[in-house]
Amino acid sequence: MSVLIFALLGSIAPEDGRTRKDEVRNGLFSTVAFVLGALTSCLSGYLGMKIATYANARTAIEARRGIAPAFMCAFRSGAVMGFLLSSLGLLNLYLAIIIFGKFYGEDWKGLFEAITGYGLGGSSIALFGRVGGGIYTKAADVGADLVGKVEKDIPEDDPRNPAVIADNVGDNVGDIAGMGADLFGSFAESTCAALVVSAVSSLGRSHDWPGMMFPLLISATGILTCVLVTLIATDLKPATKISEIESTLKLQLIVSTVLMTPVTLAVAVTALPATFELAVPSRDPTKDFDTKIVKNWYLFVCVASGLWGGLAIGLQTEYFTSNRYKPVQDVADSCRTGPATDIIFGLALGYKSTIIPCFVIAICIYIGNT
Structure with a gap:
């Protein structure tokens, strides 16, 4: 509703030759996109919690047979939630673009401005799920630990402590529904932002549909690539003992990054024209803006820098948080x-661990703006 109000207020002084009718239309469709994004985020969180509760019981049963069956059950259920979230968000966003396009016709700039409400709707639900769920789970976690450990000398997450039920419910809400909504919001917002940028470029003015869909193509090929990479952990090289779980997950991250790099190059070369204006x-x-001639492989470099930057941040995060390495061992020793x-x-x-991510993000931003 707030999107509609701001659009109506902006219609008092229309810009770029737009009429009041155009502004009202943008407000209405932005509201529809906002509601769609919020509903998609809610559905992703609900299905994620549903999958997690079933998977927890099945993983516990599989653990009787050994570490490998339990790990494969847990990994596959987590993969189902991840693929469900990304594919559902991508499908709904694409359908919204197609349906909205029936009403906007050749006004692609207005169309993709309205689509930005999709990312805002997902982020609004992420706020309640992540913050509200996080507060609840931390309160329940601390309360359960204080009652169990301090007063009754009961180990953490022991079934003899009834407060553990509230702790597990909070974990399910904050870590699954909240995290899922947060990831969906980040995915939707970044995709919508890229679509708006492409709409005001020469791709939007020339109505180059494959070029305009470049952000969606990157996400779609990423899903297919990750589906293949999951076979490493589930079939080719599953973890057979606890010490191998961390290495298997790290291998997943590295292999998916390596495979996604040539896929991104292929998508950039085939979907985008050789040169276009941005x-x-x-x-x-x-002046507010200048026109810059951009080659298609420039966008590949931008995506690849974020891809490998994310890998670098992931690896250094493991170094500072895993008990296999010196930082955590030093904390334990202290x-x-x-x-x-x-x-x-x-x-x-903790302060020291933020140095590398800050430099990586700065380098990626510089590469993207060069």
Whole structure:
């Protein structure tokens, strides 16, 4: 509704030759896209929690047969939720573009401006699921641990402690529904932003449909690539003991990044024209934007920089959070001198762990704007 209100307020002073009718239409379709994004996010979270509750019971049963069956059951159920979230979001976004296009006709700029409400709707649900669920699960977690460990000397997550039920419910809401909504919101927002940028470029003016769908093609090929990569953990090289789980998951991340790089290049070369114009911020204070000639492989470099930047951040995150490496071992060792040194050392290590991601993100932004 807020999107509709702001669109109606903006219609008082229409820009780019738009009439009040165009602004009202944009407001209406932005509201529809907002509701669609919110419903998709809710559905993704609900199905994720449904899958998780069934998978937990099945994984516990499979664990009686060994680590490998339990790991494969847990990994496959997690993959189902991930693929469900991304494919459902991609499908609904594509259908919204097709249906909205029937009403917008040749006005692609207005069409993709209205589509941005889809990402905003997903983010609004992510706020409630992630923040609300996170607050609930942390309160339940701390309460259960205090009652069980401090007062009754019961281990963490012990079934003899009734408060563990609230802890598990909070984990399901915050870590599954909230995280799923958060990931969906990030996916929808980034895709919608890319579509808006392409709509104001020469691709939008020339109505180059494959070029305009480049962001969706990247997501679609990424889903297919990741489906193939999951076979490594489930069939080719499953973890047979606990110490191998971390290495298997890291292998998944590395292989998917390596395979996705040539796929991205192929999509950029085939879907995009050899050269096209793109509006970029102007350094001239008298102008807002300048026109820049962009080659199709430039977009490949942008996507590849984010792809490999994400891999670098993932690997360094593992280094700072895994008990196989020195940082976590040093934090554990600092506990010997008391909780004060443990808190100080852990806080300092947390600050230190943000250095590499900051540099990686800065480099990716620089590459994307060069």
